[in-house]
Amino acid sequence: MDELLRIHMLTVELPTTAGWVRPVNEVTLCIAPGEALGLVGESGSGKTMLSLAMMGLLPPGARVSGEAFLNTADGQPKNLTNLNEPEWREVRGREIAMIFQEPMTSLNPVLRIGTQIEEAVWAHEPGLPRSVVNRRVIAALEQAAMPEPEVRAKQFPHQLSGGLRQRAMIAMALAARPKLLIADEPTTALDVTVQKQILELLDRLRREMDLGLLFITHDLGVVAQVAERVAVMYAGRVVEEGPASDVLMRPLHPYTQGLLAASPTLVRGKLTPIPGTVPQLTELSPGCAFVPRCTYRRAECERGVPEFRPAQSGHAARCVLL
Amino acid sequence: MSHLLEVRNLRKHYQKGGGILASSGKGERFAAVDDVSFFVTPGETFAIVGESGCGKTTLARMILRLIEPDEGKVLFEGTDLLGLSPKDMRTYRRQMQMIFQDPFASLNPRMKVGEIVAEPLAVHEPQLPRTGRRAKAAEILQRVGLGKDALPRYPHEFSGGQRQRIGIARALILKPKLVVADEPVSALDVSVGAQVLLLLRELQAELGLTYVFISHSLPVVAQIATHIAVMRAGQFVESGPAETILTAPDADYTMELLAAVPQLPRNPVL
Numbered sequence: 001m002d003e004l005l006r007i008h009m010l011t012v013e014l015p016t017t018a019g020w021v022r023p024v025n026e027v028t029l030c031i032a033p034g035e036a037l038g039l040v041g042e043s044g045s046g047k048t049m050l051s052l053a054m055m056g057l058l059p060p061g062a063r064v065s066g067e068a069f070l071n072t073a074d075g076q077p078k079n080l081t082n083l084n085e086p087e088w089r090e091v092r093g094r095e096i097a098m099i100f101q102e103p104m105t106s107l108n109p110v111l112r113i114g115t116q117i118e119e120a121v122w123a124h125e126p127g128l129p130r131s132v133v134n135r136r137v138i139a140a141l142e143q144a145a146m147p148e149p150e151v152r153a154k155q156f157p158h159q160l161s162g163g164l165r166q167r168a169m170i171a172m173a174l175a176a177r178p179k180l181l182i183a184d185e186p187t188t189a190l191d192v193t194v195q196k197q198i199l200e201l202l203d204r205l206r207r208e209m210d211l212g213l214l215f216i217t218h219d220l221g222v223v224a225q226v227a228e229r230v231a232v233m234y235a236g237r238v239v240e241e242g243p244a245s246d247v248l249m250r251p252l253h254p255y256t257q258g259l260l261a262a263s264p265t266l267v268r269g270k271l272t273p274i275p276g277t278v279p280q281l282t283e284l285s286p287g288c289a290f291v292p293r294c295t296y297r298r299a300e301c302e303r304g305v306p307e308f309r310p311a312q313s314g315h316a317a318r319c320v321l322l
Numbered sequence: 323m324s325h326l327l328e329v330r331n332l333r334k335h336y337q338k339g340g341g342i343l344a345s346s347g348k349g350e351r352f353a354a355v356d357d358v359s360f361f362v363t364p365g366e367t368f369a370i371v372g373e374s375g376c377g378k379t380t381l382a383r384m385i386l387r388l389i390e391p392d393e394g395k396v397l398f399e400g401t402d403l404l405g406l407s408p409k410d411m412r413t414y415r416r417q418m419q420m421i422f423q424d425p426f427a428s429l430n431p432r433m434k435v436g437e438i439v440a441e442p443l444a445v446h447e448p449q450l451p452r453t454g455r456r457a458k459a460a461e462i463l464q465r466v467g468l469g470k471d472a473l474p475r476y477p478h479e480f481s482g483g484q485r486q487r488i489g490i491a492r493a494l495i496l497k498p499k500l501v502v503a504d505e506p507v508s509a510l511d512v513s514v515g516a517q518v519l520l521l522l523r524e525l526q527a528e529l530g531l532t533y534v535f536i537s538h539s540l541p542v543v544a545q546i547a548t549h550i551a552v553m554r555a556g557q558f559v560e561s562g563p564a565e566t567i568l569t570a571p572d573a574d575y576t577m578e579l580l581a582a583v584p585q586l587p588r589n590p591v592l
Contacts, residue, residue: 042512042514162374191373191374191538192538192539192540192579192582192583193373193578193579193582195582195584196581196582196584199584218511218512219512219584220512220586221541221584221586222584224584224586225584225585245587248586248587248590249587249590250590251590258513259512259513260586262515262516263512263516263541263586264515264516264519264541264542264544264545265541265544265585266540266541266544266568266580266583267544268544268545268564268568271516271520271545272516273513273514273517273519274513274516275517277481277483277514278481278511278514
């Protein structure tokens with residue numbers, strides 16, 4: 001298989017008091033080696049649940065169906081939907097790593113930065129001598145463009161600024177040289193000038209390490225900076241997918257169009273909100289989930305979930321208007 | 323031209339470090355807000371933009387005396403608020419209200435929406451009967467797009483955007499002249515944040531409100547501000563009409579902030 005990750009009809013179901021809900025609903029996506037896929041969605045769209053499914057970190061009780069094949073280092077594709085815990089430990093960190101929005105909640109506050117990166121290295125290569133590990137720790141911090149890596153390795157997370165903490169997280173995530181990095185809103189908590197640096201860093205690392213990148217964000221401006229392809233999620237489904245420039249310049253789905261029109265830019269007065277709110281997963285209609293907020297809705301929209309309809313090469317959306 | 327609000331040489335210092343975990347003695351003093359002066363005329367939206375830690379929230383809270391300044395003056399319609407007794411301050415406070423960032427943390431989860439929205443009336447107009455309070459609460463809830471069936475419900479029954487509308491209703495029920503909004507849309511989804519920004523613009527035109535609008539986001543501020551002050555390390559780096567700051571800034575720092583904003587492709591075909 002050519003792709004690094006091939007997700008096919010992946011569904012995640014969670015038990016709630018109101019019955020089973022599907023935060024991820026029949027999602028099909030591919031990421032090639034070294035490719036950056038931007039996954040865009042608002043809260044409740046299922047983007048984070050999808051990423052947790054790729055890390056084997058779903059909440060207890062979750063039901064998963066469909067397939068997610070990861071091309072692993074030994075050339076044997078692994079289906080991530082039916083791994084047991086020992087198998088997950090082989091994948092997590094080593095094949096797929098993840099960074100989160102708030103690095104402070106993912107870093108251990110009582111361990112030095114260097115110690116935490118050491119753990120990441122040793123977890124996957126237990127026999128490595130200390131001198132080699134030490135070099136790998138410094139190399140990982142240098143790779144994440146951490147200023148004064150030797151000094152920072154000896155510091156605790158609280159001694160670092162938000163941007164440096166995120167660099168420490170990136171160093172830790174990449175220490176075991178994974179092939180896929182999942183970044184879940186990694187710059188949302190950062191100042192805009194720091195965000196720019198982190199986005200540039202991730203882009204450089206992706207190219208240098210031939211790293212597949214699944215970049216999750218609610219911010220279309222950010223996605224325009226980092227992603228080559230974009231998938232837009234709404235209420236658990238991918239509703240539009242295509243090359244980043246096409247999706248952002250010629251959006252096909254009314255939801256994507258609405259998101260673009262609602263995103264503030266530096267130009268005043270062009271703001272058009274989407275009416276209504278994101279639907280509860282327990283109250284989805286049988287048809288297109290965007291129907292209640294859609295200005296173009298017709299009777300047929302409510303009859304069933306629209307299939308993906310292609311517009312041009314590699315650009316498609318789930319909308320009856322196409 | 324008369325000023326609704328004027329801030330003169332406002333300062334606030336905090337101790338850096340210190341505390342029980344400090345390695346040595348007392349931390350040094352550092353200025354969260356360092357000699358800031360500005361004025362706001364009626365009907366305008368004065369935006370204060372800066373990155374985390376620049377002092378913008380401390381400044382906003384000092385305007386309402388939620389934090390006491392170390393030095394300086396806060397003049398509301400010419401009266402220095404810092405010299406007022408708590409009793410006199412109360413009569414001014416009803417004319418200046420605040421909208422907070424987090425619509426989850428700023429509403430009391432045990433109170434019904436009707437009580438939350440009407441609470442300022444209970445404080446400032448105690449002579450008003452319950453039915454009168456309720457009618458006013460219903461009216462303002464209607465105005466922010468919620469309707470009176472919200473009255474008997476609890477905050478957890480509402481989404482983030484709806485809760486922010488409740489917060490706005492509570493801030494506006496006393497018909498204040500000045501509203502200080504601290505990051506009112508940054509916790510909201512994009513599509514909902516745009517709704518709240520437009521609502522704030524409509525309410526301003528309709529009720530003749532004056533806003534002091536605190537934000538870290540230049541694109542958000544661009545949608546609502548008439549005047550922008552860029553703040554860094556406790557000071558205003560630059561301040562001027564919104565259009566000038568956004569298109570022809572003087573300060574290097576403003577240019578840096580503008581350049582760091584992730585840009586969408588221009589003129590998408592919608």
